[in-house]
Amino acid sequence: MRGNPDARQGAIALHGFYFLYYGLQGVSIPFLPLWFASRGLDPAMIGVIVATSFLPKILSTPVVAHVADQTGRAHALIASALAASLVLFICYPFMHGAGWLLGITLLLNAVFPAVLPLMDRMAIASGRAQGNSYTVMRACGSLGFAVVTLAGGYLIKTFDADWVMWLSILLIIACLACVRLLPRAGRPGSGEELGRRASGETPGRPTSGEMPGQPGSGDMPGRPGRLPMLEVVCNWPLLMCIGAASLVQASNGFLYSYSTLYWTASGLSTAVISMLWVVGVISEVLFFFVAPKILARIGAQWLILASAVMTAIRWAGLSATTDPAQMAALQVLQCFTLAGNNAAIIWYITRHVPAACKTSAIALYALLSGGVFMFASIQLGGALYGSYAPAGFMTMAACAACAIPLVLYAEKQRLKPNT
CATH class of the missing domain: 1.20.1250.20 (MFS general substrate transporter like domains)
Structure with a gap:
């Protein structure tokens, strides 16, 4: 498996995807409220938007996860969620008024966070099949968050708050470009089970550090x-x-x-x-x-x-x-x-x-x-x-x-x- 060029390409793409995905959060989490302020929203309204933005994933995330577990079509679901997120980010600059901005934010947080469990699922399956570590991939995400936060802060300070949107759009496009390169180990019962066998594990048998399952x-x-x-x-x-x-x-x-x-x-x-x-x-x-x-x-x-x-x-x-x-x-x-x-x-x-x-x-x-x-x-x-x-x-x-x-x-x- 280590000598498989497709496996190596998939692993590299997955590391890069984590970097870009969390990089997008590195610009949106700290700086999107600043962009809202530049559109004339007061701090109280910004607080309402930020707080309520965490709610839509309560409905969307389990639905997308269910479809992924039932069909194994993680790539199509990731691409669809990213494409919808891209459209919504493009719509942001054309929206005026707190109601419209709240609506766009709620829709965005219904689709974009749904990508996370899909990529985590793909990462742990790929990690078993290809010898890659989920923790290293997740570390790439943390690095992406830090790098884009620093770059975003510099660009916003040097130019204006609209760079929140420009950076977000560019990062989503980059994520979409990576989707087709992601490993195909995300389908339940396929690559992951092969990875279990390759690593000497059997379904239901815990690895070191875990006690055997009991009734x-x-x-x-x-x-x-x-x-x-x-x-x-x-x-x-x-x-x-x-x-x-x-x-x-x-x-x-x-x-x-x-x-x-x-x-x-x-x-x-x-x-x-x-x-x-x-x-x-x-x-x-x-x-x-x-x-x-x-x-x-x-x-x-x-x-x-x-x-x-x-x-x-x-x-x-x-x-x-x-x-x-x-x-x-x-x-x-x-x-x-x-x-x-x-x-x-x-x-x-x-x-x-x-x-x-x-x-x-x-x-x-x-x-x-x-x-x-x-x-x-x-x-x-x-x-x-x-x-x-x-x-x-x-x-x-x-x-x-x-x-x-x-x-x-x-x-x-x-x-x-x-x-």
Whole structure:
């Protein structure tokens, strides 16, 4: 497989796709609100648009995942979602008024996030078949986010906020150009099962760092007659682990929405704030490279637990200080909040969920972490920000800590004999 030119080309394309896809988020997440402001929207309306933008994926992501699990047509679905996203970004400059901009944003967030579980599903299948590591591909995404954020900030500062749209359109076009080069290992039951055999695994047999599946454990038998998402939500250990990882990820809500306002009001310059973001991204990228060894040694569920603990410490610390040196040290813990947590839940899904349900399991994680829980996180953080800003970080610490009992319960259920 290593000598297969098509396999190598697919692996390179997948790494590049992660870079471009997360690069697009690197320009849209931090700078799209700035573009809204340039169109005359007030901060309150921008806050409404940003908060509600996390909701559409709750409906669209599981539907797309279901179609992918049932048909295996990941490439067609990715291309369709990207093409629709491109049309919507092109429509943005022609829209005037808060209502139209809100409508376009909701539609965009119904189609663009649906790509994520499809590419993650393709990555873990390709990783088994071709020897590539999902964590390395995901690290490329983090690098893309950082690079495009820096480039976007420079272009917007030098020229104007319209570069948010220009960069977004160019990156989507580049993503579309990569789709036809992506590996064909995403079809359930095809390339992935070959990869399992090539790596010495058999379906249902966990790898190192995971205990063998027992009756009532986290291993899913997979019943083709049932809906894939129903299979996922009916498996309690899996559901609890997905819920725990989603809480850790969603605890970023206050950081994404109000931290810059809080830190600026506390006297930090934009240069220092940028440095703090860079520290977090660097630690995240580095951790992705060592995550497989850690996972193989301790298991996914325990890395989710460690990520929850470290993330709670991170937010509690950031609520107590605005000293740049102390904040930089706390930002290093982003390696757990994002890299460790994300790598762990994908590892868990890879080893405990049958091929026909994997996309749905990843989609459930995406819609909880970036939809339901993230929306609640931002709303709660915003409500607290007006009265006492540091309380936003304190609440996020509590959000991450709530993941701890879920992991412990999941492990108890996974090891419980079926009586």
